[in-house]
């Protein structure tokens with residue numbers, strides 16, 4: 001048992017993790033821990049009109065409040081993941097019927113990149129269901145990153161844990177962004193995932209930062225946590241130094257066969273509050289509505305936009321004419337009066 005202290009000021013309690021190796025260069029800087037959990041919780045506890053006003057004020061100071069980023073992710077290797085994340089249908093530990101696929105070829109990815117480019121994308125993100133890439137996987141991903149860069153787009157990946165050397169290799173191939181979520185607050189983490197620990201995640205984020213790659217990191221709400229749990233997650237993210245450029249706030253999708261399939265529904269206003277507090281505590285970040293948006297009613301989504309969400313996950317692959325989800329999204333954004341920018345990025 002090792003005591004890890006980087007998050008001490010954030011939680012005001014020492015945190016004990018089953019970490020057996022030395023952490024990477026700290027991804028949480030004690031000098032810049034601006035957001036103790038109690039302060040984040042105080043924001044979450046504000047009357048909603050007050051919280052929304054504060055979130056909108058911060059949002060308008062740093063962003064065009066009428067602009068929405070559209071982000072898309074291509075799964076280059078789906079299913080068969082050895083991790084046991086309790087929310088994930090791609091884990092081999094859960095009976096969800098998601099088949100494991102092989103990694104896409106450079107030709108297939110190039111075709112997808114060209115399609116994304118034609119649709120106006122400026123960045124292309126690839127996801128793979130791995131605990132961590134092995135050396136052979138990484139070589140292939142490096143090649144895929146070069147395909148994206150050849151076509152003049154920014155490249156983003158989400159591949160699981162990375163070592164420092166792997167992050168450097170991806171940077172060398174031209175990778176611009178890396179997504180790796182903290183998922184939840186440290187004290188709740190063991191209830192959701194047992195096959196890797198919180199410090200593994202902080203280490204990966206540290207390696208990504210050290211390699212000079214932009215960080216995309218967020219979490220999932222609605223997994224049975226209390227408001228204090230949501231405060232713990234947001235404080236962790238906000239106290240990363242610097243905080244992530246991109247913060248996906250996911251709502252649990254209850255997939256039959258996963259351990260969280262029967263979780264109680266979260267009050268939608270709690271989700272809105274979480275988005276607002278992410279906006280206030282990470283002012284310049286893109287705050288992204290990701291998983292779970294499809295299950296949300298449109299009014300809740302609009303409240304999230306007003307709370308400072310300025311990026312949405314859009315479609316599940318390339319833009320396809322006639323895709324009803326994409327059409328519904330376009331109609332909603334038009335009704336709200338938001339102009340869009342498509343990044344094809346997770």
Ligand code: SF4
Nearest residue numbers: 081083085088091129
């Ligand atoms: S590591 Fe990723 S793909 Fe694997 S089970 Fe967890 S969330 Fe799913």
